[in-house]
Amino acid sequence: MVTPARGPGLRVVLLGRAGAGKSTTGNTLLGRERFQEGRATLQSVMEGGEVEGRTVTVVDTPGTNTLDKEGLREEMERALVLSSPGPQVFLLVVRVGGVTQEDVGVSRWIQETLGEQALRRTLLLVTGREKLTRRQWEEFEKQEVIRGLVRLCGGGLHAVNSKAEIHPGHVTKLLEKMEQVVEQNAGQPYTWDTYLQRRGLRGGRKGQGGGGGAEGGWRTQGGGERRGGKTGYEVEGQKQKEVEGKRNGHNVEEKRIEKEKQMRREEESRRLQEEMRREEESRKTAEKRREESRRKEEMRRREEESRRQQEEKRREEEEKRKRKEEMREEKNRKAEIKKKKAEEKQTAI
Ligand SMILES: Nc1nc2c(ncn2[C@@H]2O[C@H](COP(=O)(O)OP(=O)(O)OP(=O)(O)O)[C@@H](O)[C@H]2O)c(=O)[nH]1
Ligand SMILES: [Mg+2]
Incomplete structure (x- = not known):
């Protein structure tokens, strides 16, 4: 097994x-x-x-x-x-x-x-x-x-x-x-x-850092003049924040899409595994059935063979018995003839 x-x-x-x-x-x-x-x-x-x-x-x-x-x-x-x-x-x-x-x-x-x-x-x-x-x-x-x-x-x-x-x-x-x-x-x-990792179907995207270096560099430049109203830097900073905000939103959206894609791939891979497992199970079941019917066929063949052998043996014994019977009869006949001949000889004398 x-x-x-x-x-x-x-x-x-x-x-x-x-x-x-x-x-x-x-x-x-x-x-x-x-x-x-x-x-x-x-x-x-x-x-x-x-x-x-x-x-x-x-x-x-x-x-x-x-x-x-x-x-x-x-x-x-x-x-x-x-x-x-x-x-x-x-x-x-x-x-x-x-x-x-x-x-x-x-x-x-x-x-x-x-x-x-x-x-x-x-x-x-x-x-x-x-x-x-x-x-x-x-x-x-x-x-x-x-x-x-x-x-x-x-x-x-x-x-x-x-x-x-x-x-x-x-x-x-x-x-x-x-x-x-x-x-x-x-x-x-x-x-x-x-x-899955090898095929790029699992794990986060490598190198997705989001260009933080450049932003950091810009921040260090903040401060500039602070005299009433918005300084050039502040306006610039505001704009940059908006861009950054948009970029962040975009990143979040991208991440969400990526996550969804990954989930779909994992789902697909689970489905594939399940399908293959089921196929393998049914292959094994079919194999078991075939094995069982082979075993039954073998048993039937053996029984048939043993019946045939018994029949053969019985026939051989019957044949032997008949031959013995014939031999006995032949012996009796010969003895009878011998006896008759002896009697005839006796009468002739
Ligand atoms: N002399 C010799 N014959 C071998 C040896 N290994 C395999 N064979 C014979 O090479 C033939 C092919 O062997 P398989 O095991 O069926 O080859 P396989 O790689 O499973 O082939 P596929 O299922 O067609 O991919 C058979 O007739 C084997 O008896 C070995 O070490 N020595
Ligand atoms: Mg093979």
């Missing part, structure tokens, strides 16, 4: 091009086949479980090269919601022998869309390690494209063989490596808020 991890525990989002081995890596990590391997992952899905005493949540995503920019953004938002309160580690999965500039493109995309905060939590994971000898691996690491990727990814480089020959030690090592990434980031996940 899946135990989705919420709150504490390790939350990981798998990223990378199609066929890099994301789903396989997810299954290797969880120690069971949860994600579909060898078939394209079309939508981000979350699975979780206990791994070496830790609650681990893994979000598998579609190949980045199969989506357009908008689709990629949507899937990333889904992945963030699914890994709520946010992943502590992004695994950028690449396949040994197949690393190209496109993979660098993915890391750049992470940088641009999710920001440095995500890159700092990104561990470059190479699958298919078993295909290289130690020497070939050293050559592989030296490649410019790999070095470039490592420079971008704050979590460093790690290699696995996520196929059948996987050694349990590999999972332990990968967990340790991810733990290091978590520690480097003081255990803080990449949250939905971080994402």
Whole structure:
């Protein structure tokens, strides 16, 4: 049974091009086949479980090269919601022998869309390690494209063989490596808020000071002549106050509009999260139903098989019994013939 991890525990989002081995890596990590391997992952899905005493949540995503920019953004938002309160580690999965500039493109995309905060939590994971000898691996690491990727990814480089020959030690090592990434980031996940801030959808506008310096400068000039009526400075001051008043009013209005906009964006983001959560729930329910009907079908098939075997056994026994009967009859017949022949011989003598 899946135990989705919420709150504490390790939350990981798998990223990378199609066929890099994301789903396989997810299954290797969880120690069971949860994600579909060898078939394209079309939508981000979350699975979780206990791994070496830790609650681990893994979000598998579609190949980045199969989506357009908008689709990629949507899937990333889904992945963030699914890994709520946010992943502590992004695994950028690449396949040994197949690393190209496109993979660098993915890391750049992470940088641009999710920001440095995500890159700092990104561990470059190479699958298919078993295909290289130690020497070939050293050559592989030296490649410019790999070095470039490592420079971008704050979590460093790690290699696995996520196929059948996987050694349990590999999972332990990968967990340790991810733990290091978590520690480097003081255990803080990449949250939905971080994402909103990155996209400029949350937090006040930076540098909105309102040009106080110039006003301060003008005030220091006040005082001038004070002989009956309004001095030039006072008239000037009056005008300035009016301008300032207007500006303040304008600022208040601007702030109000900005606040309203922000509230609308937050509302929209809440709605999106809620929608995705609901979608995920209905996906899980449908999956449960499918699982249940698969289980029932399997039970029915087993019962059918056991009935067929019993019937077969019964037929075999019937056959055996018949054969025995025939043999006994044959024996009796032979004995009868022998007896007759002996009697005939006796009569002839
Ligand atoms: N030899 C070897 N094969 C691997 C390894 N990891 C994955 N594969 C194989 O590579 C193929 C693709 O793996 P997936 O895990 O489905 O790839 P993916 O990244 O999830 O692909 P998409 O869902 O299409 O984005 C599968 O046939 C896996 O069996 C590995 O470490 N070694
Ligand atoms: Mg996949």
